[in-house]
Amino acid sequence: MRNxxxxxxxxxxxxxxxxxxxxxxxxxxxxxxxxxWNNAFFLRINLIPSYWLYLNKAYGYTKEQYLNDTINTSKRxxxxxxxxxxxxxxxxxxxxxxxxxxxxxxxxx
Numbered sequence: 001m002r003n004x005x006x007x008x009x010x011x012x013x014x015x016x017x018x019x020x021x022x023x024x025x026x027x028x029x030x031x032x033x034x035x036x037w038n039n040a041f042f043l044r045i046n047l048i049p050s051y052w053l054y055l056n057k058a059y060g061y062t063k064e065q066y067l068n069d070t071i072n073t074s075k076r077x078x079x080x081x082x083x084x085x086x087x088x089x090x091x092x093x094x095x096x097x098x099x100x101x102x103x104x105x106x107x108x109x
Contacts, residue, residue: 005051013042039070 017037042049043063055061061069082092 001054002051005049005054009049009051013037013039013047016042016047040067043067 020037039049043066048063049066052061052063052066055066085092
């Protein structure tokens with residue numbers, strides 16, 4: 001159930017982000033997509049995720065608990081991805097990736 005509802009919610013948020021970008025074409029898309037229009041933004045504008053409705057009815061989850069759960073899940077996935085890349089003997093923070101991160105940081109400042 002979680003995977004189905006999460007995929008539907010994710011698809012809806014992606015499509016809304018694309019619509020927001022088309023409405024504001026002069027904005028930096030990467031920054032907006034990753035920071036401004038994140039899951040917390042959609043909760044603030046009361047776009048309630050269907051998975052949260054399920055968790056609320058079944059377990060009494062609050063929106064804050066849902067948001068913390070999604071943030072922690074994302075962090076765990078990123079950590080696991082880094083560990084898998086290191087296990088293969090590759091480097092996660094390549095010079096190219098570090099440059100992209102630095103560019104994103106400079107653009108947001």
